[in-house]
Amino acid sequence: MVSPELILSAVIDGLTYSSMIYLAAIGLVIIFGLMDVFNLAQGAFFGLGxxxxVxxxxxxxxxxxxxxLTFLIGIVLGLLTERAIIRPVYGNPLAQLLLTMGLMTLLYTFMQLIWPTGLxxxxxxxFLLSGYIQLADVRIRIYKFVLIVIGFVLFGTMSTLLSKTMIGIKLRAGTENRELATVFGVDISMLFTSAFTFxxxxxxxxxALVAPLTHATIELPVHFSLLAFAIPVVGGMKSYSGAFYASLLIGFVDRLVAYxxxxxxxxxxxxxxxVVLVVKPEGLFKR
Incomplete structure (x- = not known):
């Protein structure tokens, strides 16, 4: 018989893991959703963070x-990558894949050279980072709740940003009809730069946010790269809300199976x- 303590542990771990996956995937979904650029280096950036x-x-x-400091470095790296690597190959998917694959390899090599044993x-x-709370007979690390809250807050923020603000309207306009958006004064070039950088x-x-739980090892970006690429497939390639729901689905399934x-x-x-690719190739939550 499954105990209530086991169910509670599975639910908390499922929500925590879902938030971690969402944090790894949302940037990739934003970049692909607006720019049609599948950034293979996204997981390496996650690991670098x-x-x-740490x-x-x-x-x-x-x-x-x-x-x-980590976020600011991310802004600089995103801006430089878009200007130097992505911008010259807009409209050339094969070149984008090859260049971002090369960038991914460089980032992995850099991380292994600078931090060969991990951190x-x-x-x-x-208390928030290392403290624990007792729920029934289950001892749960406080930082898991911090990650869960961050995941839901980020989803709410992104949903509001994309649906209720002028920036979001421009982003969606640029995604759905770039030519028409340009006619109405949307600077597509600046929009692309901003989206990729963000x-x-x-x-x-x-x-950075998952590091207190997982530590920093070279296995971290490898693991979350695969998960980040799975999320758009399951949730819908250009569905921002689908990324969140797909993260919940995969996160809970993974943790329940682990138990x-x-x-x-x-x-x-x-x-x-x-299974999703076979049953619904466009994703479960296609816009």
Whole structure:
């Protein structure tokens, strides 16, 4: 018989893992949704964010400052990548894939050279980062709740931004009809630069936010790269809300299977993606 404690643990872990997946995937969905650029380096940026954040935390012992520094570096890297690598090959999907694959390889090599043994997030007296709470007979780390809240807040913020603000209207207009958007005065070039930069910065921020739970290792970007690419397939390639719901689906399925059929491991995520591709190739939550 399944105990209430096991169910509670599975629910908390499912929500936590879903938030982690969403943080890894949302930048990729934004970039592809607006620009039709499938950035293969997105997972590497996610991993770089984890490494940079832990490094900054060792230097400053300040969580928010380390997050801010990581996000600012993400903005710079996103801007440089769009200008130097992506902009010259707009409209050339094969060149985009090859160039972002090359960038991904460079980032992985850089991370292995600078941090060959990975980085363990340090012990801290910060209650939100290292504290635990007792629910029934289950001891749960407080930071899991922090990640869950961040995931839902980010989803709410993105939904509001895209549906209720002028920036969101321009983004959706540029996505649906670029020529018409240009006629109405939307600067598509600036829009593309902003979207790509923001998407990369979100990837680094996502990596930073998961680092206190996962630490910074080279396996982190590899694992979350696969998950980030699975989310648009399951949720719909250009569906911003679909990315969130797909993250919940995969996150919960993964954690439940980990509790009851641990032998399947990461394969269950790929099985979900394959089933969706066969049953509904356009994604479960296509716009």
């Amino acid at each position: 984890a490494y940079l954040f 490094t900054f935390y060792y230097m400053t012992n300040n969580f928010l400052l380390s997050l801010l 363990v997030f340090p012990e801290t007296q910060n 998407g990369v910065a979100l990837a680094l921020l996502g990596g 009851f059929i641990p032998q399947l491991g990461f394969a269950i995520d790929l099985i979900v993606m394959i």
